[in-house]
Structures are given as structure tokens and as C-alpha cells.
Amino acid sequence: MDFSLSEEQQLLKDSVQRFVRDEYELESRRKLVASDIGYSEDNWAKMAELGWLALPLPEEYGGIGGGAVETMVLMEEFGRGLVVEPYMSSIVIGGGFLMAGGSKEQKTELLPKLAAGEMKLAFAYAERQSRFDLNDVECKAEKNGDGYSLSGHKGVVFHAATADKIIVSARTSGGSRDADGITLFLIDNNSAGLSRRDYPTVDGLRASELEMDGVAGTPLGEVGGGAALMEEVVGQAIAAICAEAVGCMDVLQETTNEYLKTRVQFGVPLSKFQVLQHRMVDMFMECEQARSMCYMVNLKIGDEDATERAKAVSAAKVQIGNSGRYVGQQSVQLHGGMGMTDELHVGHYFKRLTMIDTMFGNKDHHLKRYADL
């Protein structure tokens, strides 16, 4: 057993750290968040150049062939920088679906473009009634000659506005909450019959509502077999977002520790008060537990046993939810009024951690899923 990074992984970490340090000052991020598209195309091109977009993609399709641990290393540093580029949507999830379910032709056509930064993807799955159940799908896909025609609503689709193609879950058969009968489709963002409402999110990202009325779609993966595909790829996405959360938590823990050592009240630094020392230690322990579960899930995500894999995913997501909540809330509390300001970076990490809990199912959802497994 060895939890240390390989030389190559360490080099990757150093390189992402440098990027975050140079490009992700809070002020630079603020400008990106306020810009038209909500992130920087220059950064995206730089990520392509540095090989990060190719990182998890297979070598035969222009990728680097990295595994979950490489993605984890990268996502943790992205978490430290609160990076807003659509890496999760486009590479981890979009790339993940192409790798797991794409036909030879789809892979050959799309993966090299994805790796080169010439194409972006988004994933539309949530619906008004679905809450966190990936298999609660009411969007319909009907056979239409050689292809399919999609209709229905998808909500909170991250980075849909800037994606070239969107991966959509839709029902080709079965009842609205059946696991069987869901199919994933690739649709073009400029398709006839697709309307989008774009908006910012509370944590500085972008998302959209999609209305589809007879949108042409090409199946991605087996028709009717979307549920298994989603479970696999969303599992990988959860493993990756856990790493992002660990990066966020570490920054908060370090910053708050530093603040308590420098902020003087009653003639002494706040770090001299035992109640705050203990609070800080609790935050530190939450970070360590979160990191442990992040390693666990990223090492188990390739497990042969589907139940083992699913348990690892849900367990990690629960711990990340708990730790993120505690570390986020206490970082604001211990910074006092300053923690409440938009000016300080603490609140931005707190908000991101809060929304990471919601992503792909919150703590409540994964606790139940774990119990049911």
C-alpha cells in the first residue's frame, strides 16, 4: 500500500499549482465569473496545451491515458483555485461518457477534438421531478427514421451554453422511474427545437434550463442501457468532485488557521483561545477524513464489483458533504464579519463546498443509497 504520488503525478500537481497561482488570483477569478461566458477560453486553450484536457482520455484517441488518481490530483488543485473552466462537465463527464459508451466512430471523431480543446460537452440529466435520481427520467426520445427525436425539459445543466454538444438522458421505453429504457443521446447545441435559458449559479459557475421539442439526437451507448452508463460515469465524476472539495477545504483550513494566529482581540491572537483551538482541530480532522475518503473512492472507482464501487462512491460523497459543511461553516464563523464578505475568498470556497454537496446527490441521498446497496 502506498499513498504517495508518483514522480509524474507530482509533476502534474506542480504544474496545476503553478497555473492556479498565476491565473487564479481571487481578482482574476472574479473577472472570469463576471464575464460573458463565465470562464476563460484562453485558460481552456492553455489546459489543452498543457495536456490536461487529454489527461484522462485514451492514448489511441489523442489522450494521455491517465487514471482516476491523475484526475484527482488535478481536481484537487482546481479546487484550491476555485477554477471555473468546464473541466468537470466537458472532460470528466463528457469524456467519460464517450469512453464508456461511445461507438468506435464517435470516439474517433470526438475524443481527439475534446483532447485538443476544439470541442466541449455538457451533461443534461436532472429534471424538475427527478431530484437526485438519475433514473427518474421523463424526457422522451422517439424513433424518427434513422435517428431519434427528443422532447422534454432538463434543468440545471452545467456549462450547457458553451458546449458544442450536450449529452442528454431520455426515455426510449419503460415508466418514468424505471432503470431500464433510458438512453443517452448526443445533441448539437444549435439544434432545431432546442431552447436554452442560461444563468449564473450561486458558486460562480454557469448552467442552463433546456427545453427540447423534437430535437435530433444520436444514441451514445446501447439503446435502453443508459442507467448503467450513467452510474459508471457519474461515479467517476463524484470521485473527481471529492478531490475538488478536498482542495477547497484545505485552503479554508489553512487560511482560517492563519487568520486566528494574526487576528488580535482582547490583547492576544484568537489562536490563544482554547475553544477556537479545538474548533480548528475539528476542522483539521474533517479535512483529513475527507482526504482519506477521496483517496479511497479514487482508488476503488475502477473496482470490478459494481456494488463495491457504488458503496465507495456514496460513502465518499457523504463524508465530503459532512466535512465540507463543517469546514465551510466554521471558516466563515471563525473569520467573523470578514467571513461574510464577498471581498474575502473564504465565502467563495464556502459557497462552492455547499453546492458540491448538492452535485450528483447530497449527503441525504447518498446515505440512503449506501443503506440500500
Added chain:
Amino acid sequence: MDMQFRDEDLAFQAEVRQFIAENLPADLREKVRRGLHLDKEDFVFWQKKLNERGWFAPHWPVQLGGVEWSPTQHYLFQNEQVEGYCPPVIPFGVRMVAPVIFTFGSDEQKQRFLPDILDSTAWWCQGYSEPGSGSDLASLQTKAVRDGDDYIVNGTKTWTTLAQFADWIFCLVRTSGEGKPQEGISFLLIDMKSPGIEVTPIITIDGSHEVNSVFFTDVRVPAENLIGVENEGWTYAKFLLLFERSNSLTGGLKQQLHRLRTIADQECTNGAPLSSDPAFAAQLADYEVQLRTYEFLELRTLGNSNPGAEASYLKIIGTDLQQLASELTLRAVGYYGNPYIRDALVHGYNQPSVGPDYAAPAAPQYFNYRKTAIYAGSNEIQRNILSKAVLGM
């Protein structure tokens, strides 16, 4: 021992309800109900309505415009307001500085300031915290130096709530560096239009502009605006803090629970309402039990003569519950906690909401409510007070 409201209390409650029903316009009620941003005019409108009925300053002495209510009536009155979705009374004038003025101020000061507070022509804000003085309030550094008939004030106040609307600010200022820090503080009333005052907004993590920094550069303040005795300001400040911490929270907590339940009935999970999901239902029930506990804790303290310790634990427990309700609400709305359209939180936004309309304020309110455990003496400070004052540690 009994826990019944008396008939006259219930009659009073009905009277308050009727007053609200007859006087609160539907659109204003709707703004409050939906948790949208309120304008200055909204607050002032309702305060004036209350004043017309003689109910704006019920805790003042009767001869100054107060009402002779029992503690139970005060309690019912406050909670009816909240449960009826009335705009909250802005406390800085009527509940905070006014008691200081009528308790420690001169007759001239009473005549000059109280009528404008009563009819809401003067909006007050509170100048206590400073960048270097938060929990350790007594270390404050804003200086007031006597110069003839004036004080000259220099320094910075921060977290000043709604200072952007204020006509006056009551300030704790340092008038002496001698002795303990508490011993050189004075209580000064300052006209916000005085030359040398600059107000700059502080945007909070929910994106709202509630608090401000107030900068004082050589601001001349007539010495007649000093309350009581120079260097005795700490006494008045502590007196006022009791009022700051002694607002009943039960009504607001019930309202939060009501909103949460409505949302949980409409949100769907696995084809059924979220409120029927056993795990979520258990969390709702747990919250409701805690709220009931808080309500009876508050009722037990009604009319007690020493509100100090009680104010501290009610503040801790009450703000914990405010935060918990906002957290459960955010959890209830699921993915629709994500969209952030600032204008959707302002009344009159004429586009359809993204997702259900109750979802938009959920995340901002959760973020904003982190303040409740920090302001008015952080909950850590309240615990210090309790361990010292009640437990004798």
C-alpha cells in the same frame, strides 16, 4: 403553573391579527413572504402604519408613546407581526437608541430625537464594531476629541447595517485612553450628513448590500449630542446590547418552518413529496421539536427581571435554529438552489423563475444567515457570558 394564554391575551392577539389584515397591503406581504429584498419605503410604510395605531414603540414609557402591555402581549405582538409577514421593524432607532435616550439622555435630547424616531422620519444606524474591534468591542479606537463646543471624531465603524439609509448614527467613541479600555468610551449621536462622513457598501456572500463601512474624518459633532456622562458610554452600550439580543425569534422560526414545509410538500423525490420521505420527514420533525423547545424556553423567560443570561442563551439557540432551517430549506430545493439571478430576488422581476419560485432565495438566505451566529456578540462570546455570569466559572 399553567401554560394557557388568558382570554384577554387571546383577544389582544385577535386584535393584532385584524389590524395586520386591514393594513398590510397584499403586495408588501407577498414580498416578505417570498423573502425578496425590501426597500427603505417598505420598512418606513409599515412603521408609520404601526405608529398611527400607537403600536410602533410599545416598550417605551407610556408618556413618551409606549403602551402598557404585559410581557405576554409584547411577545404575542412581535410574533403576530412575523407570522403575518409584516416587514420587520428596523430596531436601531426605536428599540436600541431610543431606550438609551429616554433612560440616560437629557430632556432636550428626548424632545429632539424621540419624536422623529416615533414617526420614522429619522432612520438610525449603529456605530459599534470597528475593523480591529469585533468581539473585543471595548478595544474600539474611533476617537472623539473635545474642541470647544464640539467633538472632533476620527475613525472607522464597520458592519453598519443599512447605514446607506441612515440619517443618524449612534456611536461608541474613545474619549480617554486612561484606565481600562471600557472606561474611556463615550456614547455620541452623529448626524450622517455631517461633513467628513463617508459610507461605503460591504457586499456579503449572498450578494446583498446590507452592511457598510462608515469612515469619519475630522467630523465635528456638537457636544450636546453626547449621551449622559463622558467616558460612561460603556454602561449605556451594555444596556443597549440587552435590547439587541432580546428580540423574540419564535415567530420567525415558525415562519421558516412553514416555508420549509410548503417546499417539502411540493418537491418531489422518487415520485412522492419530499415531506413524505422518511429521512427528510425525520429531519423536519427533529427541527420542529427543537423549535417547540425554543418556544417554551422563550415563554418561560417572559417577564423575568434579569434578561441578561436568558438573552444570551436565547440568542445562541435561536440563531442555531435560524441557520438550521435555512440549511434544510436549501437542501429541500435540491438542484434549484444553484441558479443565482440577482434580479429574481427583487419584487417586480417579470420573467418566469428558473425552477420553482420558492427556490431562488434558498441559497442566498442560507449564506446570509451565517451572520446570525456572528452579529450582536458572536455565539462564542455569548457562551463566555453565560459561563461567567450564570455558572460562575
